[in-house]
Amino acid sequence: MNLRLVGRHVKITPALRRYIADRVLRLDRFGLQGTPVQVLVGVDKLRHTAEALVILRGRRIQARAVTSEMYASVDKLVDKLATQLRKHKERLVARKGRAAVKHGPPAERLARQEVPAFRVTRPTLPRLSVEEARDQLRSRALDFLIYLDATTSKVQLMHRLGSGDIQLVDPQG
Numbered sequence: 001m002n003l004r005l006v007g008r009h010v011k012i013t014p015a016l017r018r019y020i021a022d023r024v025l026r027l028d029r030f031g032l033q034g035t036p037v038q039v040l041v042g043v044d045k046l047r048h049t050a051e052a053l054v055i056l057r058g059r060r061i062q063a064r065a066v067t068s069e070m071y072a073s074v075d076k077l078v079d080k081l082a083t084q085l086r087k088h089k090e091r092l093v094a095r096k097g098r099a100a101v102k103h104g105p106p107a108e109r110l111a112r113q114e115v116p117a118f119r120v121t122r123p124t125l126p127r128l129s130v131e132e133a134r135d136q137l138r139s140r141a142l143d144f145l146i147y148l149d150a151t152t153s154k155v156q157l158m159h160r161l162g163s164g165d166i167q168l169v170d171p172q173g
Contacts, residue, residue, distance in 0.1 A: 001024070001025070001027070001028055001032045001033060001034065001035055001036075001037055002034070002035070002036040002037065003020070003021055003024055003037050003040060003120045003165060004036060004037070004038045004039070005017060005020060005040075005041070006038065006039070006040045006041070007040075007041055007042065008041070008042030008043075008167060009042055009043050009044065010026045010041055010042055010043045010070070013039065016041070016071075019071060019074060020039055020041070020074055023074055023075065023078045024037055024039065024052075024081075026078065026082070027078065027081060027082060027085060028170065030082070030085035030086065030088075030089055031056070031089070032054065032056065032085075035054060035055070035056055036054075036055070037053075037054050038052065038053045038054075038137050039051070039077075040052075040053075041070060041073070041074070043070070045066070046068055047066050048066070048067055048068065048069055048070040048072075049064065049065070049066045049073060050065050050066075050070070050074050050076070050077040051063070051064045051065075051077070052064075052065070052077055052081055054081065054085075056085070059073040059088065061081065061084050061088065063077055063080035063081045064077070064080075065077040065114060069128065080138065083132060085086070096099060103142045124149050125146060125155065126147050126148070127148045127149075127150050127153075128147045128148070128149070128150055129148070129149070129150045129151065130149070130156075130158075130168065132146050132150075133145055133156070133158050134158065134166055137158055137159075137160060137166055138166070142160070143159060143160050144157060144158065144159035145157070145158045145159070154170070155171060156168065156169070156170060156171075157169040157170075157171055
């Protein structure tokens, strides 16, 4: 954040400059990194005023506080700015939320599209040994064979590779 201090009818002391900088740095949590912040402090008889101007993503945010003490004016000013910046950030988040609701999550968008129907079948798997499964795969014109191993009762997959070799895949590790 780039802080620019201006004093109207008041000399900005190093202590006041540090105090204002410390207070305004707390506003960084609202995304003010690299944003110019102009603070104007002034005294008119017994009225100590503090004004601030922030232009954040094209939106002008300004606040003004008047009290009988300069430090109290700065505190009140930072509180007002924090409130406005919080509302601005909530509006941005809410706008993003509305966009997500408008378009819906990806699953809902996919459900609205035409999905080709498919049929689920649950065949009974033959109980074979590894040698029997290999012989069936060789004798038939199959690319793969799913079976239950006769010794372990685990589901096994045997498939023919492009080179003609046969590979056994153990899907249950």
